[in-house]
Amino acid sequence: MSWPSPLSRTMRTMASNLSAYPWHALLTNQGVEVGESGDQLVAVCPFCRHHRTSFYLSPEKGLWICKFCNRKGNGPKLISLLLGVSYRHAAELLEGRSIPYATETEEREKPTIQLPEEYEPLELPEHVGNKRFWRYARRRRLTLDLVEAYDVGFCRSGLYGGRLIIPFYWKDELVSFFARDITNKLSRKVMTPFGGKQGQFLFNLDRLNRKDVIAVEGAFDCLVLPSRAFASSGKRLNNTQLIQLVQHGGIELVYLCWDEDAVRDASEMTARLSTFVDVKLVLLPMTDPSHLGRDAVLRAVAAAERTTATTRARLQV
Template sequence: MHDVAAIRAAHPIAATVATAGVELRPSGRRLVGLCPFHRDRDPSFVVYPETASWFCYGCHAGGDVIDFVARISGTSFRETAAQLSQGLPALPSNVVRLPARPPAARLDAASSAVVEATVAHYERALVKYRDVRSYLVRRGISVETARRLRLGYAAGGLARQLRSSGLRLEAAERLGLTAGNREPFTGRVVVPDLDVQGRATWLTGRALAACGPRYLNLRAQSPLLGLAGARLVGPHAVVVVEGPFDWLTACEWELPAVALVGTHASRLALAALRSFRTVYLALDADGPGRRASAQLASALGSRALTVALPEGAHDLNELGQRRGGRDAFLAALAEARRRQEESWQQSERTHLNRAV
C-alpha cells in the first residue's frame, strides 16, 4: 500500500494541475480555471489548496492529486499512486487558458463627441430643475452621487447646443438623440455610462411622466452600465443588478456594481463578468429577475452568488429608499457568501471521503 498522505504532501494539487496546462486564477482561498475534462466555457474547475483537493462544478469530477493525475493520464488509482510515489510522471499537457477580457465596443469619433456633448448639456440642465433633483433624492440618490455620475435632465435645446459646438447632427440622428425637430429624450432623467476618464460613452433616459416607454436607450450597443467604474475598484467582486436606478443605489452605497439594463446578458457582458472573481447576482425579486439570475448563475459557474433581497423589496432601488436598506443589503451579501462556503465545504467533505 502506498502512503496516500505522503503522496498528497509531495505533490501540491495546484502545482500539479498547472503542470498539466490548466491556467488557474485566485478566488478567495480557492483557485479556479477551465476544466480539462470537458468542454468548459466558464471556469467550473475549482482547486482547494488547503484540503489538497479539486472539484469541477460542470462535469462533477473531483478528488485529490492522485485522482487528477489518474484521470488526465488514463491510469488507475493504484497505478497512479505507484507512479507518484516515485515522482511526478510526464503529464499530457492540454493547455487550458482562461478567456481574456473582451475589447470594449467603441463608437466612432463623431458619435463619441456627440454623446459626450449631449451628456454635458443634460448635466448642466439638471442644475436648473429643482423638482428633478428632488425626484432623485426621493429615489435615494444624493446630489453628490448625481454630480459624481454626471446625471442629467433632458430639457430640450440639444440640437442647437450641438450646432453651436460645431458638431454635425447626423450622428445624433443615428444614435436616436434627435429625430427631425424632436428630441426623444425630452422629459427624462439621463443616466450616462462613463469610461475610466469620466467621459460619457452611452446613456439611457428614465421618463418622469407616465407616457411612452419607462426607459429609452441610446441606439448603440448596450453595455454593462458601470463596468469601467467597477473595474477601477478591482477584480475581486461586483454586484449585478437589473436597472439603472438599482445601479445608482449601489453607487450611492459605494459598492462596485454593474447593471444589465434589463434581464438579458450578452456574450460580451458575460465575458466581462467572468473577469471578476465573485459576482453577486442581485436582480429583481420577480419571475423574470429570478429566471435571469438562474441563467446567469449557470453561465458564470462557481464565481456567481445569488443574493436574496430582504423581504418585501422588489429591487435594489426600492430597498435603497428604506431606512437601514444598505445594512440589510450588506447582510444579504454576507448570507450569500455563507451559503456558498457551506456548499463548498460539503463538496470538499464528500470528495475527500471518496478519496480516502
C-alpha cells in the same frame, strides 16, 4: 459489418480538430501574451490574470489548467468561457476551427455613442429649467455628489425631452446612456441610444474595487450603493457581461439583488457564475432598490441566502 457509434465518431472528429484550432489567437484575443514551452502553450491566465505565466494549454489534447487559480478543463469549456457561448456551441466552433467574435470585439471598441445634443448637466443652483429634474433626482436618492461624479444631466426638449440622463461610461469611454422619463407618464420609462452598448458592459463595475459586489438591474438602483453595486441594464447578466465580471478580477462573492422573477430567469447564469465566485440571492420586497434606499438594501444583502445546489434546483423548478 460494424459501424462506429455516433459518439465515437464525434470524439474522433474532435481529436482531429483540437490541434488545428487557433488556440493561440483565442488567447491573444483576451489580451494575454502567449508563449510556447515544449508542446504546450504558456500564457498569463485569461481568468485570474496572475502576473506569472500560470496558464498551460495542450493544443493536441485541448486540456488546460491555471496553476495559480486552479481553473482547468477541456477545449470546449475554455472556448465556452472565453467567448461566452454554450458548451454545445463551443464544441461546434472547435469543429469549425473558428473564433467568431474576434471581429465584433474590434468593432465595439470604436467610440460612436454621444450624449444627446440637448443634454445639460444637472447643476446647482436650481432654476426654472432644472427644478423638476432635481426633484426627480432627489426622489431617486441621487445626491449632489453622485450627480457630479456620474455626470448626471437632463434634456428639456428633443427625442429625450423630459428625461434625466445618466451617461454610461466604461473606463472613460461613453458606451451608452440611460434616459429616464421623470413624469412616469411616457410609455418608455427608460430609453437608451441607438447603437448603445449597455448590453456589453456592466454599469459601474469599472469603479468597483471589492471582493463582494452587488448585481442590480438598473443604473438608479446601482447608485444607491455606488461603491458596491453594478448594473446589468436588464433582467439578467448576458454572457458578455458574465465574462466581464469574471475577468474583472478580485471578486469572490456576488449578491444578485434582483426581483424574484429575474432570479428564476437567471438560474442557469447563476449556476455558471457560481463556478467562479460565490453567489448569494437577495430577494427584495420590491423590484427597485432605489425606492428602498441604501439601508434597506444592505439589510436584505446581509440576510441573503447562500446559493447551494438545493437552492439552484429549487429555482429551476
